[in-house]
Amino acid sequence: MLVKTEGIVIRTRDYGESHKVVVLFTRERGKLPVLARGAKKPRSRLGAVTQLFTHGQYLCFLGSGMGTLSQGELISSHHALRSDLFLTATAAYLVELLDRLTEDMEPLPVLYRLLSSTLDQLEEGIDPDILSRIFELRVLEAAGYRPVLDKCALCGSKDRPVRFSVRQGGFLCTDCLHRDERTIPLSENAARILRLLQRMTPDRIGKVRVKGETKDQLEQVLRAFIDEYTGIAFKSRPFLDQLRKGWSPSSDR
Numbered sequence: 341m342l343v344k345t346e347g348i349v350i351r352t353r354d355y356g357e358s359h360k361v362v363v364l365f366t367r368e369r370g371k372l373p374v375l376a377r378g379a380k381k382p383r384s385r386l387g388a389v390t391q392l393f394t395h396g397q398y399l400c401f402l403g404s405g406m407g408t409l410s411q412g413e414l415i416s417s418h419h420a421l422r423s424d425l426f427l428t429a430t431a432a433y434l435v436e437l438l439d440r441l442t443e444d445m446e447p448l449p450v451l452y453r454l455l456s457s458t459l460d461q462l463e464e465g466i467d468p469d470i471l472s473r474i475f476e477l478r479v480l481e482a483a484g485y486r487p488v489l490d491k492c493a494l495c496g497s498k499d500r501p502v503r504f505s506v507r508q509g510g511f512l513c514t515d516c517l518h519r520d521e522r523t524i525p526l527s528e529n530a531a532r533i534l535r536l537l538q539r540m541t542p543d544r545i546g547k548v549r550v551k552g553e554t555k556d557q558l559e560q561v562l563r564a565f566i567d568e569y570t571g572i573a574f575k576s577r578p579f580l581d582q583l584r585k586g587w588s589p590s591s592d593r
């Protein structure tokens with residue numbers, strides 16, 4: 341069966357001397373691995389449309405085993421995401437998170453729109469930290485891990501809880517703090533922004549300005565949460581961490 345689908349390349353690997361296996365995240369079918377025959381040959385028509393982060397229209401033949409890519413048409417090459425090392429590392433981390441928390445052939449149109457919009461905004465120069473936090477919150481939510489941010493995760497009290505418990509899955513109020521000895525403190529501002537990001541889409545960030553210190557807190561909390569609940573051993577994250585250490589003085593990103 342020949343199907344046309346809009347998708348974004350989230351993973352590729354070489355297959356033999358001249359072929360590639362390309363994992364598309366598609367609007368209609370979710371994650372779809374396809375074989376791109378000859379894609380590594382210099383003059384292949386499939387070369388440009390099978391590069392990591394490319395957004396395109398794809399014509400695939402789907403049979404009993406792995407599908408085959410027959411044609412592709414560029415919508416956006418996302419060239420900037422491959423030419424800037426920091427953007428490459430950020431986008432690689434985001435697609436890895438998405439890849440690891442989704443199954444093949446599971447239609448997830450909300451996550452498709454999220455991915456497409458996040459990569460576009462990254463390329464436009466919108467704050468990669470804030471985009472990453474929104475992306476993490478959305479993907480976690482779709483996978484069934486939604487941190488409780490608007491009330492105490494244990495008793496439901498709305499009395500300004502500002503310490504985050506990874507183990508209990510969200511903020512804790514003063515009465516419940518003793519239930520976890522390893523809570524992470526967050527400034528009121530960081531807590532407010534985290535709640536805001538949980539409801540926000542990437543295209544609406546606009547000019548949200550967040551201090552480096554606040555960003556660091558948000559990252560720390562979500563990282564601990566992701567590590568606790570997903571247990572993913574990220575391949576992309578060590579490289580991203582290394583780049584950030586080398587390039588940016590901690591608090592003023």
Ligand SMILES: [Zn+2]
Nearest residue numbers: 492495513516
């Ligand atoms: Zn409580």
